[in-house]
Amino acid sequence: MIRYIEIKSMDLLNDKFFAYIDEICIKESDRGQGLGRMLFDYSYDLVKSNGAESLELGVWSFNEGAIGFYRAMGMVEKNIRMEKK
Template sequence: MDESHIRRAQERDIPELHRLLRQVADVHHNGRPDLFRPNTTKYTDEELAHIVSDDETPVFGVFSDDDDATLLGYAFCVFQRPQHNHVLTDLTTLYIDDICVDEAARGRGVGTAVYRHVLDFAKANGCYNVTLNVWSCNPGAQAFYEAMGLKPYKIGMETIL
């Protein structure tokens, strides 16, 4: 991953975050048009502003060194702490809610770099593990996560009626 760096996303990055969020939405819509709407994005500007400013929902962006504004990839994360749960132990998890590499930057190590950054961040913040979900209609993402060493820990199943 040459000529790029990773930093926390900021409010000024919202247009670039939307650009990549649309790419993720398109992948999901193409894979499961029965579940995902076309031509959409996951968050409003206001929701993104709240997310990037909240330390409980850190967003890491891989930015081009050329201008510190062109987003090559991102990871949206959420701290999860099941406290006072009768079944689960009180371990802190860093959940990756969304991860994306710009279509034009794939194969350049951007995904690996942002994922390793998330792991380092989670370790530095005392997390027990890092988790994420992947849709079965996105085999490329699943292969990437497996290559990063992730293993299934639960499986969602459905019956369409």
């Protein structure tokens, strides 16, 4: 079962249009069946066909499984967000 995917479009001041995946959620017991790949590929095709220059997302640095998945989907690191408490 696919839980959901949420995609937001962003239109920056410099006229660059990109889409942002806010969340992808696959039920843990349903992972490893290609559902995430299918959902990601569909989302990418959808946003590109609607004029987005890129598809972007954020992922927690400790979420190694998700990072590996996104890299396998062809995504590359664009920026690093840091904090100090």
